[in-house]
Amino acid sequence: MRRVLTEFDARRLLAGAPVVLVTTRWHGVANVMPVAWNMPLSHDPPLVGIAVHPSRHTYDMLRLSGEFALNVPSNRLMNHVQYLGTVSGRDVQKIELAKLPTFKAQRVEAPLLEGCLAYIECSVEEVLRLGDHQLFVGKVLAAQAERQAFEESWLLEDADYKPLHYLGGELYAILGERRQAQLRTSEEGSVELEKTTEERERREEEEARRREQQEQ
Numbered sequence: 001m002r003r004v005l006t007e008f009d010a011r012r013l014l015a016g017a018p019v020v021l022v023t024t025r026w027h028g029v030a031n032v033m034p035v036a037w038n039m040p041l042s043h044d045p046p047l048v049g050i051a052v053h054p055s056r057h058t059y060d061m062l063r064l065s066g067e068f069a070l071n072v073p074s075n076r077l078m079n080h081v082q083y084l085g086t087v088s089g090r091d092v093q094k095i096e097l098a099k100l101p102t103f104k105a106q107r108v109e110a111p112l113l114e115g116c117l118a119y120i121e122c123s124v125e126e127v128l129r130l131g132d133h134q135l136f137v138g139k140v141l142a143a144q145a146e147r148q149a150f151e152e153s154w155l156l157e158d159a160d161y162k163p164l165h166y167l168g169g170e171l172y173a174i175l176g177e178r179r180q181a182q183l184r185t186s187e188e189g190s191v192e193l194e195k196t197t198e199e200r201e202r203r204e205e206e207e208a209r210r211r212e213q214q215e216q
Contacts, residue, residue, distance in 0.1 A: 012167075015036065016165050016166075017165060017166075019038075019081060019172075020034070020050070021077075022062075022068050022069070023071060023102075023111050024061035024068050024069075025061075026065045030102070030110065031061050032084055032095050032113065033084060034084050035050045037133070038051075045139055046140035047137055047138065047139055048120060049138070050070070051134070051136075052133060052134060053132060053133050053134075057088050057090045061089070062124060063124075066123060067108040067110060067122060068110055068122055069105055069112055069119060069122070072119070072145075072163050073116050073163075075159060076115065077115055078164055081164065082170060095113075100114065101114040106144075108121045117146050118145035118146065118163075121141045123138065125138065154178070156176070156178050162174040
């Protein structure tokens, strides 16, 4: 039986993407805020987007500095991510209070956070008002990732090197394993869908019986 949801619950149905820690720096002061609403926008030029509410301190930091960095945390930083989303950079120095060591970025002034799996440095190219949030469109200036975590795609071999996904509230998750799709085409050229486990087992049994009959 399906559960009826409100239109405001739709955002949770789309939740589960990697959460990012957005770092900024303006006039020597650095800030960090977790953002769950982030996405790739363009391949060429390479553009990414983050949705930020105007009430957030990060909104002002993005507007003033014109640049930012996305830090992709692992499961080991889950409690840090939750904490960083509950306090404001207007009131406290969040990076210092969270005791997160940083290192210098390649192309932007925003610091990068040690212990993350990947980093994307961006300049703000455009700001679009979309409902109660504003979409900051960032042009990718530099990107890097831990070898144990990423090679053309997330490797997902070690739990400590899996990106942290946000489900809403205080709930998080990590991906289980990588799986590769196998598409086959029929003689007519149409795509044949992967068979279910039961269908595969039945086919294997039929093939085994056929081989046995041939041997007899």
